[in-house]
Each structure stands twice: as structure tokens, then as C-alpha cells.
Amino acid sequence: MKKKILLLFAISLVAQWAFSQPKWVDKAKRAVFSIVTYDKDDKMLNTGNGFFVSEDGVALSDYSLFKGARRAVIVNYEGKEMPVDAIMGADDMYDVVKFKVGITEKKVPALVLAASAPVVGSEVYLLPYSTQKSRTYTAGKVKAVDKVAENYSYYTLDMKLKDKMVSCPLMTMEGNVFGLAQKASGQDTASICYAVDANYVMAQKIAALSYSDMALKDIGIKKALPETEEEALIFLYMASSQLSPEKYMEVLEDFIRQYPNSSDGYLRRASQRLFASDDEASMKLVVEDLDQALKVAAKKDDVLFSRAKIIYNYVLSHSEKPYEDWSFDKALDEIRQAIAIQPLPVYVQTEGDILYAKADYAGALQAYEKVNQSELGSAATLFTTAKIKEAMGASPEEVLAVIDSCVARFNKPYTQEAAPYLLERAQALMKVGKARNAMLDYDAYYDAVKGNVNDVFYYYREQAALKARQYQRALDDLAKAIELNPKDLTYRAELAVVNIRVGRNEEAVKILKEALEIDPKYAEAYRLIGIAQIQMKQKAAACESFAKAKELGDPNVDVLIEKNCK
Known part of the structure; x- marks a missing residue:
């Protein structure tokens, strides 16, 4: 009789519990998972919780869990492991991170974000991670709501929270997630805990200059691309100088998947592959990328220009063993196709560079004279013109006249930008027997670089002083040269x-x-x-x-x- 009474009591408790539990709990808890992060030696770093907020694998958790991590996996409600694919945003101040899980199925269970913040006094629920069939949850009430970044909320909750519940989702009575659980510091179990607005975590994103963000730098897991192509391209540029070639290639692959019709992705991947290429097979991949870039390009001339430069630079450094039909002539054909579409000065300059490399000095001079008359004309283009004239056998006086034009582009007092041209003009002046003028340019160069010169400079200036019969200056400069290189x-x-x-x-x-x-x-x-x-x-x-x-x-x-x- 006693056993029968106990059994009836247990059944009534279960019935009462089932009646009081929100209907959405059983389904919602499947979006909660466990996270394991690993350090650079692939040793376990931290464990914690997180939850999906989209069916394609976007998830939220706490930043501390990921700091210092080089990889991470999640373990879902079925006990299945999935890798964390990319970090999508982070804020170390509020200890939150948004990331993308590499899912193998088409969809994952995901929570729906609450459209509005629960008010003070509202009953709320915390869903812990569990692989068991238990339907347990923790209930509490909103004690206070403060503003975060103007548009978001930070909650103080009257709720007991254990360590293993940190970063679990907090739900409204309607079954929508409104916050990410954060315990009160210094307490293992507390009657008060906190939650940061889930929408605030969702607002975290990767921007064009995110590679300078220290919070993101402290996570060694791959970063997602920014949301726009323009920002993603800047992001790629920043990543190229901060990642290993292998990691940078992964980012390039992501860019191409995200922006398959962007020629920039294929051109950058072609350049990266070319840098690492050491056989015919890898060179074939470079050519395929260059061809695909031209195929998808909205501006064909821009891609033809890039192709011409890639081929030209490759031939310059591999003249002894060029790849198949890659040659200066092929580069010239590419750039002339670009010029036929739109004769931009930068295209004409590239044509001049290729012709100069082919020793077609007359053609190179004609191209550079066009450039010098355009808005692209500069001290640098005039200097190249001087070198072309020198290669053509022009008189030293004619070459000097062009270098004079280079220097005339700068105002006195000269800065370091003018320094190379002052040095070049000094040497040109020596060739026409104007040693005293050469000395003035050497002195101007010295001032422009703030005295940061080497022994060779003193030797060259001594040569000018000697020809100008300024013997004491010659002796002094030689003494300095010997001091620097005894x-x-x-x-x-x-x-x-x-x-x-x-x-x-x-x-x-x-x-x-x-x-x-x-x-x-x-x-x-x-x-x-x-x-x-x-x-x-x-x-x-x-x-x-x-x-x-x-x-x-x-x-x-x-x-x-x-x-x-x-």
C-alpha cells in the first residue's frame, strides 16, 4: 500500500512538472552545445557552452573561452563533434564572441532572437547544455536592465547560476533567446547573475581593418570575411602581411567562395600561387585563375592590365626558363588589349616598361613621353625617361636635362622623397664636368636624408670635391669614409x-x-x-x-x- 502511494505521488509530480514546463524547451535545448578549445600545441585550452542562432551554423559564446585558441570544436546535443570554422566577431570587454560552425548537415537547430528586451520582473529561463533526455532548465526573473552601446541591453537576473551554465542562452516566456548568461565574478554559485544582449553579440562583425583588433588577434582561429566585397578586399590586403602563406590561401579560398564573380579573388590567388609555384602543375593553376578572372570581370581592361603585369614580372625574374608562352611579347599583347579598351596612363606606362625590358627604347620613350604629359607624370616617370634616353645613347647633357625636370618637381628644402633624384643628378653633373654643382646636390642629399649616409656617399662626394679642387673637403670626406669602413x-x-x-x-x-x-x-x-x-x-x-x-x-x-x- 505504501509503495502504491509513493508511485502515485511521483506520477503526480511528473505530471505537474510537465504541465508547468514551457512547450518550447524540448526543441530549443537542441540548439545548445558544449565547446572545447585547443591551444597552439593542440592541447585542450578551455571548455564551455554556446548556442546556434541560425540554421546555417552561426553561434554565440563567451570570448574568454576562445582567447589563445588555435582551433575549437562544438559537441551538439547528440554528442556529435563539429569544427569551429571561423570567428565572425568578438568583444573582449563584454566577453562575447560570434562564430561559424562547419556543419555537415543542411541545417542545425537554432534559437530565434527576441525582438524586444524583457522588462524588469519578467520570468526568464536558462537552457543548459545536455546530451541527456532530461528537460531541466533554470528559471528566474529580470531584476534590472541597463543600456549597452545605446541600442542594446545588459541584464541583472535573480537566478542561481553554476559555472557550467555560463554562455548558455537565456529565453523569454515565448521561447526566444534574449541573452547570453554571464555569472557574477568571484562566486561559484550565486543568487544574482548577468546576461549580455544576444542581439549585441550578433552585432559583432569582422570589418575591413579587423586584423588590427587585439581581441581578434588573440584568437588564432580563422576570421570570417567582412560582409561587403569592398571591405573584404581591404581585409585581404591586411591579412596578406599578417598570415602565413598557407593561412592566407585559406582566406583567399573563402573570398572566392563568397564572391565567385569577383575578378580580384582569382587575381590574388593567381599571384599567391605564382609565388609558391615550382612545377608545371602549379603554373597551370595560375593560368586557370588568370583566365577565370578575365572571364568574370566586369572591367576587362583592368584584368588585362593585371595579367600583363603578372606575366611581365614573372619573365623578368625567370628569363632563363619562362613558362610555356609567357614572354615580354605576351605581356605586351595583354597590355595593348587593355589600352585598346581604355588608354589609361598607367596602362601606357606598363607598355613602356615592357618595351624597355625588350630593349625597344624608341617605343619605350614614346610611351613614357605620353605618360609624362598625363596626370600620372611624376619625378619617377621622368627618371625612367632619363634612363631610357641613356640606354639610347643620348648625350649626357640631354640626360641631365631630364633629371633636372625630376628635381624640379620638388620644393626646397628638399625632403627624403627628393633624395634619390638629387643623388642621380649629382652623378649626371659629374659626367658633364660640373663638379661644383654636383657637390651642391650631394650636400642637398645629405640634408634631405638628415645625415643618414654611408661610406660610399662620402667617397662620391669626395670625388666631386677633388674635381672642384676643394681639397680639404675631399680629405674630410675620405676620413669619414675610412671611419665608417676602415x-x-x-x-x-x-x-x-x-x-x-x-x-x-x-x-x-x-x-x-x-x-x-x-x-x-x-x-x-x-x-x-x-x-x-x-x-x-x-x-x-x-x-x-x-x-x-x-x-x-x-x-x-x-x-x-x-x-x-x-
Whole structure:
């Protein structure tokens, strides 16, 4: 009789529990899952909870769970594992993360986001993760609602919350998810807990410049692409300098899947594949990407321009073994097709570069003269024009006139941007015998780079000073060159030459003997010692020095021996 009473009591409790439980609980709990994250050594990092908010695998959880992770998997209500495919957004301040799970089935159970926030006093429910058939849940009430980022809510709940319930979904009476559970810090079990608005977590996203976001950087799992193609392209650019080639290729593959009609994806993948290519099969994939880029392109000329540049640069670096029909001529054909569609100056400049590489200097000059007359004309294009003229055998004066035009593009005082052209003009001035003007350009270069020069600069400026007969400046510059590079014997020999020029023969001999201490077989030192000794009327000693220079193989000493030692 007693057992019968107990059985009837248990049945009545179950009936009462079933009656009081919201009807949506059994279905909704299937959207809740467990998460396991792993570190860079593939060791377990953290475990926690999350839940699906879309049938295609978008899910929410807490950021702390993912910080430092290199991969993660979820375990659904059936005990099935699924990999976390990409991070879609994160906020470390509110400890939330949005991510995409790589699902194998067509759809997953997902919760519906509440359209409005529950008010203070509303009864709410927390759904824990479970693989069991138990229908348990935790009930509580909204104690307070605060604003987050103006449009979202942060909830204080009168509800007991255990550690294993963190990041579980909080539901309205209607069965819609409104929050992500967050416990009160410092309490294992508390009567008060908190929840961040699920819509706030959904608002987290990857933006064009998200690779500079430290919260996202601290998660080693692949990031999803931004929602627009324009932002995704900027994101790709940022990712290219921060990811390994393998990881960057994964992002490129995602971009192509998301934007299959964007030529940029295929062009970037072609460039990435070309960089890593080492056989015919991989080169074939490059060509396929280039062809697909042209096929889907809305602006054919833009893709033809990119194809021309890729082929041109490849041939430049693989001239000894080009791929199939890849050649300067093929690159030229591509760029001329682009020009036929729209003769943009940048296309014409590329045509000039290809013609220059083909040694078709007349054609290259014609192209660059067009560029110089366009809005693309610059110091750089004028400089290339000067080089083309130089290759054509133009007079030094004609080349100098073009370089003058380069420098004229800059205002005084010159900045570092003008520095390369000042250096080039100084050397051009030396070729036409204008050493004093060359010195002025060397000085201007020195100021433009704020004195950040090397030993070679001092040697070149010394050459100008020597020809300008400014001997003390020549001596000072050589001293600086030797200070920066004391083992370069050319500088010591030049210093000796200048000293001989100004009649300081003893000093020249001393400098040359120091050079011989560095290299006893430095033949030029003996020849110059002999010249200094001739100046000092030490003919016999000079002839011994000349003989030693000849013994060491100096080809320039024979004339001195013929003149002074017969």
C-alpha cells in the first residue's frame, strides 16, 4: 500500500512538472552545445557552452573561452563533434564572441532572437547544455536592465547560476533567446547573475581593418570575411602581411567562395600561387585563375592590365626558363588589349616598361613621353625617361636635362622623397664636368636624408670635391669614409692621392703603409708610394717601390718605371 502511494505521488509530480514546463524547451535545448578549445600545441585550452542562432551554423559564446585558441570544436546535443570554422566577431570587454560552425548537415537547430528586451520582473529561463533526455532548465526573473552601446541591453537576473551554465542562452516566456548568461565574478554559485544582449553579440562583425583588433588577434582561429566585397578586399590586403602563406590561401579560398564573380579573388590567388609555384602543375593553376578572372570581370581592361603585369614580372625574374608562352611579347599583347579598351596612363606606362625590358627604347620613350604629359607624370616617370634616353645613347647633357625636370618637381628644402633624384643628378653633373654643382646636390642629399649616409656617399662626394679642387673637403670626406669602413683600401689609396695632390707626400706614404699593414700584397699602395717618393726626390726608393708594385701585378706601373727608372 505504501509503495502504491509513493508511485502515485511521483506520477503526480511528473505530471505537474510537465504541465508547468514551457512547450518550447524540448526543441530549443537542441540548439545548445558544449565547446572545447585547443591551444597552439593542440592541447585542450578551455571548455564551455554556446548556442546556434541560425540554421546555417552561426553561434554565440563567451570570448574568454576562445582567447589563445588555435582551433575549437562544438559537441551538439547528440554528442556529435563539429569544427569551429571561423570567428565572425568578438568583444573582449563584454566577453562575447560570434562564430561559424562547419556543419555537415543542411541545417542545425537554432534559437530565434527576441525582438524586444524583457522588462524588469519578467520570468526568464536558462537552457543548459545536455546530451541527456532530461528537460531541466533554470528559471528566474529580470531584476534590472541597463543600456549597452545605446541600442542594446545588459541584464541583472535573480537566478542561481553554476559555472557550467555560463554562455548558455537565456529565453523569454515565448521561447526566444534574449541573452547570453554571464555569472557574477568571484562566486561559484550565486543568487544574482548577468546576461549580455544576444542581439549585441550578433552585432559583432569582422570589418575591413579587423586584423588590427587585439581581441581578434588573440584568437588564432580563422576570421570570417567582412560582409561587403569592398571591405573584404581591404581585409585581404591586411591579412596578406599578417598570415602565413598557407593561412592566407585559406582566406583567399573563402573570398572566392563568397564572391565567385569577383575578378580580384582569382587575381590574388593567381599571384599567391605564382609565388609558391615550382612545377608545371602549379603554373597551370595560375593560368586557370588568370583566365577565370578575365572571364568574370566586369572591367576587362583592368584584368588585362593585371595579367600583363603578372606575366611581365614573372619573365623578368625567370628569363632563363619562362613558362610555356609567357614572354615580354605576351605581356605586351595583354597590355595593348587593355589600352585598346581604355588608354589609361598607367596602362601606357606598363607598355613602356615592357618595351624597355625588350630593349625597344624608341617605343619605350614614346610611351613614357605620353605618360609624362598625363596626370600620372611624376619625378619617377621622368627618371625612367632619363634612363631610357641613356640606354639610347643620348648625350649626357640631354640626360641631365631630364633629371633636372625630376628635381624640379620638388620644393626646397628638399625632403627624403627628393633624395634619390638629387643623388642621380649629382652623378649626371659629374659626367658633364660640373663638379661644383654636383657637390651642391650631394650636400642637398645629405640634408634631405638628415645625415643618414654611408661610406660610399662620402667617397662620391669626395670625388666631386677633388674635381672642384676643394681639397680639404675631399680629405674630410675620405676620413669619414675610412671611419665608417676602415678596411676598404680604395678609400686609403684615394686619401693618399689627395695628399700627394696638395704636396703632403710624407702623409701620403704614412697612409699607404697603413694600408699595407691591412694587405701586404696591395700593389697599388707601392705604386702610389713610389709617386710620393718621386715628388720627394727619392728616385732610388721610388724605383724599388715601382718594382714591388710590378712584382705584385700592378698593370699601371710600367709607364712610371719607363719614365723614372731607366
